Amino acid sequence: MEIRKATETDFEAIWPTFRAVAAEGETYPYPRDVSFEEGKRIWMEVPSATFLAEENGAVLGTYYIKPNAPGAGAHVCNCGYMVAENARGRGIATAMGEHSQQVAREMGFKAMQFNLIVTTNTASVKLWPKLGFEIIGCLPKAFKHPAQGYVDALVMYKWLAG
DSSP states (O other), rough: OOOEEOOOHHHHHHHHHHHHHHHHTOOOOTTTTOHHHHHHHIIIISSEEEEEEEEETEEEEEEHHHSSSSGTTEEEEEEEEOOOGGTTEEEEEEEHHHHHHHHHHHTTTEEEEEEEEEEEEEHHHHHHHTTOOOEEEEEEEEEEETTTTEEEEEEEEEEOOO
16 A cells, blocks of 8 residues: 555545545535535645555545644644545554654644544544544534434544654
């Protein structure tokens, strides 16, 4: 598996994973019927950089990195991760999580913050603390899950600078 910076033309290959995750409606607050154009804007144009994990030309996962806030908060980055359904359980998210922390440091970020880890997303709730993130807050009923209704979301944070 290789993790590399995505190019604009890579979104064609990322789109099936993005569309499937958005359509599930279980981990991201994106519209479940998000269009290709809006998905591309969200995942490729708004972030500072987007990466993809691939193997033999197949996209296994993708993540973006961007400042969490402008100005005085721009030293803290935010990332979003998606793993293709057929690649889940293979350590792809762990590899991208480790890769993104290195990229964040290289880009000059001092910390990483996740603003909305849905508590029903048990894989993420377990993964990020293993990679050194602290749960710094719980947002009660902040996410409307398609099957479970209003569920809590966690805010996680990790200081990256020495």
